[in-house]
Amino acid sequence: MIDDRPLDAMGLDGGHAVVYRRLLAAPAASAAELAAETALSPGSVGQILDELELAGFVARQASSPHRFVASPPSLVMRPLLVEQERRLAAAHETLVELSAVYREGAALRAVPDVVDVVVGADAVRQRLGQLQAAATERVDVFVLSDVALVASDDNLEEERALARGVRYRTIVETGVLERAGFMDAAKQAALDGEEVRVLPALPTRLFIADGDIALLPMASHGPGQADGALLLHKSGLLDLVDATFETSWRAARPLFAEEGRDSAEDRELLSLLMIGLTDAAAAAQLGISLRTIQRRVSELIELAGVSSRFQLGAEAVRRGWL
Incomplete structure (x- = not known):
């Protein structure tokens, strides 16, 4: 073929x-x-x-x-790679420069300026896409039962973020489970690495990227909920929103019971990490994807109630997981 x-x-x-x-x-x-x-x-x-x-x-x-x-591909691609590297280096220099300018401006912000107002449904969807595209580690989401800020079929940035290893933790209201096609879509999302939990009710829609910036609608319910949103920057207010998500995550129940989860596999993974293998090397050794390794490690850290891989190793020994 x-x-x-x-x-x-x-x-x-x-x-x-x-x-x-x-x-x-x-x-x-x-x-x-x-x-x-x-x-x-x-x-x-x-x-x-x-x-x-x-x-x-x-x-x-x-x-x-x-x-x-x-x-030969190597001959053809070498100049392309050199040019791409040059452009990436230039883009990185620009990012550093603009970030410095932004930090200087942020230092002068008054208290109200830690919140930006995004007006218009198109602008809200654009910010939502940018927030997910910029995420490097995790995206935390609240999903309400009524119409979403953006339809899941249109949220291409989520698929791209999952593909590059960003961890998605999504809490949905119970009513979301009744949407046509939701369960099939959730099963596929779980295969792609998204973790979904359920609570009877949530206070608002919410997207948090890397714990650094959050987007939530100005109106949580009603017909105007997608017409505007609040963009929260680093502040005590963002810390409060982030803590609210963490509390809800711990209280929520998993949508799917873990299937095919073998404690022997976890012991083998922990053993490989304890002897100093990188995630990539452990993935190759176990014959699974790097993204799966990273997700399992995150799950084990959460299960052990610790905050780092070093602490996970000590806790795994204490609990007899090894």
């Missing part, structure tokens, strides 16, 4: 990726041969080969100019 997944990192879309992948697996091929082996027309293949040749991804055989060979 021909792999038509785009090679975005190399700047290739689906059709170009098909031709380049096929050439990588063959000593050489003509446009007609490639068209016969793919779902592309001869005309499309010819145009793609011209574009790939211009971009340096393929070259013509000296002895048979109508036949093409693929350039």
